[in-house]
Amino acid sequence: xxxxxxxxxxxxxxxxxxxxxxxxxxxxxxxxxxxxxxxxxxxxxxxxxxxxxxxxxxxxxxxxxxxxxxxxxxxxxxxxxxxxxxxxxxxxxxxxxxxxxxxxxxxxxxxxxxxxxxxxxxxxxxxxxxxxxxxxxxxxxxxxxxxxxxxxxxxxxxxxxxxxxxxxxxxxxxxxxxxxxxxxxxxxxxxxxxxxxxxxxxxxxxxxxxxxxxxxxxxxxxxxxxxxxxxxxxxxxxxxxxxxxxxxxxxxxxxxxxxxxxxxxxxxxxxxxxxxxxxxxxxxxxxxx
Amino acid sequence: xxxxxxxxxxxxxxxxxxxxxxxxxxxxxxxxxxxxxxxxxxxxxxxxxxxxxxxxxxxxxxxxxxxxxxxxxxxxxxxxxxxxxxxxxxxxxxxxxxxxxxxxxxxxxxxxxxxxxxxxxxxxxxxxxxxxxxxxxxxxxxxxxxxxxxxxxxxxxxxxxxxxxxxxxxxxxxxxxxxxxxxxxxxxxxxxxxxxxxxxxxxxxxxxxxxxxxxxxxxxxxxxxxxxxxxxxxxxxxxxxxxxxxxxx
Numbered sequence: 001x002x003x004x005x006x007x008x009x010x011x012x013x014x015x016x017x018x019x020x021x022x023x024x025x026x027x028x029x030x031x032x033x034x035x036x037x038x039x040x041x042x043x044x045x046x047x048x049x050x051x052x053x054x055x056x057x058x059x060x061x062x063x064x065x066x067x068x069x070x071x072x073x074x075x076x077x078x079x080x081x082x083x084x085x086x087x088x089x090x091x092x093x094x095x096x097x098x099x100x101x102x103x104x105x106x107x108x109x110x111x112x113x114x115x116x117x118x119x120x121x122x123x124x125x126x127x128x129x130x131x132x133x134x135x136x137x138x139x140x141x142x143x144x145x146x147x148x149x150x151x152x153x154x155x156x157x158x159x160x161x162x163x164x165x166x167x168x169x170x171x172x173x174x175x176x177x178x179x180x181x182x183x184x185x186x187x188x189x190x191x192x193x194x195x196x197x198x199x200x201x202x203x204x205x206x207x208x209x210x211x212x213x214x215x216x217x218x219x220x221x222x223x224x225x226x227x228x229x230x231x232x233x234x235x236x237x238x239x240x241x242x243x244x245x246x247x248x249x250x251x252x253x254x255x256x257x258x259x260x261x262x263x264x265x266x267x268x269x270x271x272x273x274x275x276x277x278x279x280x281x282x283x284x285x286x287x288x289x
Numbered sequence: 290x291x292x293x294x295x296x297x298x299x300x301x302x303x304x305x306x307x308x309x310x311x312x313x314x315x316x317x318x319x320x321x322x323x324x325x326x327x328x329x330x331x332x333x334x335x336x337x338x339x340x341x342x343x344x345x346x347x348x349x350x351x352x353x354x355x356x357x358x359x360x361x362x363x364x365x366x367x368x369x370x371x372x373x374x375x376x377x378x379x380x381x382x383x384x385x386x387x388x389x390x391x392x393x394x395x396x397x398x399x400x401x402x403x404x405x406x407x408x409x410x411x412x413x414x415x416x417x418x419x420x421x422x423x424x425x426x427x428x429x430x431x432x433x434x435x436x437x438x439x440x441x442x443x444x445x446x447x448x449x450x451x452x453x454x455x456x457x458x459x460x461x462x463x464x465x466x467x468x469x470x471x472x473x474x475x476x477x478x479x480x481x482x483x484x485x486x487x488x489x490x491x492x493x494x495x496x497x498x499x500x501x502x503x504x505x506x507x508x509x510x511x512x513x514x515x516x517x518x519x520x521x522x523x524x525x526x527x528x529x530x531x532x533x534x535x536x537x538x
Contacts, residue, residue, distance in 0.1 A: 059406025059426030066403055067384035073292050076384035076409055129378065129489055130415045188415070188490050189325070190353075190415040194367060195483040195497055196307075199358035205364065207315070208349035211342055218408065281486070282417035285351055285369065 001131065002221045003275035006056040011121060012267050014050025014083070015143065018114040019041050019091050019151025025111030026154075032100045040094040042154065044087070051083060075123040076175045082117030089113055118147045125274075132186035133278045142171055146239075146267055153243065153260045162247050165263070166231065169240025172270060176232055179277070188281045204287025217279035220288050231273055239266025294392035300467035301394045301433055302373050302494035303453065304476055308501050310460040312350055312366030313377055316452035320348040320370070320431075323332055323451035328436045329401045333424035345420040347371070347431045348452055355500075367460070370452070371418040371431035372485065372493030373397050379410035379419060379430075384408050388428070395467070395494055401427045415489045438463075466494050 020043040023029060032037055055061045068079040068084075090110035096103055122143035125134040145168040152161035190204065191197025243259035243266075279289040305348040322392045324347060325331040334344040337420035356362045373390075380388050387403035390396070399410075404427040411419040411428060419430045435451035436532050437443060447454060453461040464473035473496075476482070524532050 057407065059408075059421060060404065063385070063403065063405045066386070067405060067407075070384050070386050073381040074384045076407065077362045080384065094292065097370075124382075124409065127382065128413055130413060151307070185344070188486055192486050192488055193415075194353055194365075195485055195499060196355050196365060198351060199363065199502070200355040202353045202355045205352040206353050208314075208369075209346075214345065214423070215417040218411065218421075219417070280412070281415045281489070285417060 001275045001278040001280060002218050004057055006053050008268060008275065010050045010054035010057070011143070012264065012271050013046045013053065014121070015118055015267070016150040016154060016264065017046030017048075017050060018083075018086065018118050019147035019149070020046065020154040021086065021114040022111045022148060023151045023155040023160075025090065025093065025109075025114065027107070028086045029090060029106070030097055030102050030104075030107060032097050032102065034170040036094060036097040037281045038211050039155065040090070040097075043090075047083070047087060048254070059198065061149055075120050075127055079117060079120035079124065082120045083114060086113035086117050090105055114143065115147075118143055126240035129186075129276045130281050132182040132188070132281075134274075135186070136179075136182065138171065138175050138178070142168070142175055145171055146270075150260075150263060150267065153256070153263055156252065156256060158247050158252060158256070161259075162244060165240050165244045165247075168233070169236060169244075171188075172239070174234060180249070183279050186281075188284065190287070193281070193284045215282055216248060216286065220283040220286060222288060223276075225277060228273060231269055234271035235266050235273060237266070238262050239270055244264075293375075293377060293390055294395075297390075297392050297395040298373075298467055299394045299465050300373075300375070300494045301396055301438070301464070302435075302466045302473075303370070303450070304464070304466075304473045304482060304496050304498065305368055306462070306480075306498040307365050307367060308460075308498060309458045310350075310366040310368060311458050312352060314350050314458065315455050315457060316368055316461060317348050317350055318344060319451040319455035321346060323433075323434060323437070324429075327433050329399070329426055329429070330422055330425035332429060334342070335424060336472045343421045345429045345431060347418075347420070349417075350517040360389040361503070363500060363503055368452075369416060370495075371397060371433075372416060372491070373431075373433065375492040375494060376490060378413040378489075378491055379413070382409045382413045384409070396433045397430065397478070398432055398435065399428050399430055400524050404428050415486050415491065416493075433463075448506070466496065478480040 026040055039103050055064055058064060067077055067080050071081050089106060093106045093110050119140050122140035126139035129135050149161065149164040149168045152164050194202050196202040243263045246255040246259040249255045283289045305400050321332055332345050336342045348368060350528055351367040351369060353365045354362050355365060373395055377390050380390050383404055385403045387400045389398060406421060406426040408421055419428050422429045437450065440448060449463045453463040460475060462473050464471045466474055468474060477496045480498040482498050484493050485497060
């Protein structure tokens, strides 16, 4: 799949933002006054920045409000509702915290909605049977664990962040290992795509058009896969191992910030691979993956 | 609403005969010709003769070679457009309700005024039947020529999809696949019509008729072959004497 900058930025930034909102909502002794203001400002900047980036992916963004209408059937619509509700509830929670009033149940509700939003984002990809690498429970699991990891780093929870870095790093490694086998496991081949398998071995002889088209640009992105193995190692080092070491050093504010920067850079690389490595079954019609 | 209809009695669709398709692309041209002037935003066609042409098509003809265990390879032309699936994965993913399947005849359509151009329906389609129009920024797909098949202003013989109307090999057939008595259903039953990617669970309405087996290499290649054998195997006259003499040396 084509790794669009808008979606990579969106999933990474809003994941961090909603992850931070989860931790702020669950905190039994939440920050108040100016400290609360700074924490919530960071969370909203990330979440809203991500959502703004996602609107760049739409060809007709002026109609974006229509995306709220199909929440009963569409994960994309549910994501829009989740984001709106999570940000509204947490805005009320934050406003009360500014005046020193902590309504904890409101925070729990906001945390649950924030998690649900990240889950809905992941389900947009996980629901697609056409992309076997994504069509798996591990897609929402990875999105959720990375959001919680980033949120823990942002809110300065050293122990939680350290544990989550190990969990999300291990999960990411397994997702790559298992993901490589999912296309074959799905059983879709050129034989089943054309129905010609019973007569022999089909082979794509020539494409229907001499140039490229929307399908090839959007769903048969094969350019960047050459360096995939190296990028996987880089991503894992940046998103899990390096932050884990940095967190154990003294001066938590300095090294904590470095850990956050490293983790974010690693997640960006991992998200790029998430799209660039994903093979859509339509590529089979063109003799590619 | 983007929910799929529970059941549609009528299932309008195409039956494509892979045995007779000659790969002329006339259906592609007829489709583009009709759909750049009728239903919805015209199919764009930017810089067709320039360095970087772009545009959208609703119908494309692939070409495959099938190599059997023994015998010669077979060349198959493979037209592909929307299959108007009964369990269309492109419909429920749509966040705006622009993508829908009609209960009355099973045609899958896009309400272009509600399309935000997110492209998720094209991701959900395993067949590559949907293309984003590069100019209009909305999703385009085969409408089964919904503006022809019910169009009283057209002569009756023209009330079928443009691709079917134009096919010179009669490789494309249009009809109601929900009615077992219809000509297309009979054709599918008789020729063993198949679904594309059945494992994707989309239950496509359009069916493909597999190519018939071809003759093998074995035996005579042609009934005229005996008449094509060389007439003078043995040289006669002076050349014959020379041939025999040289052979004795």
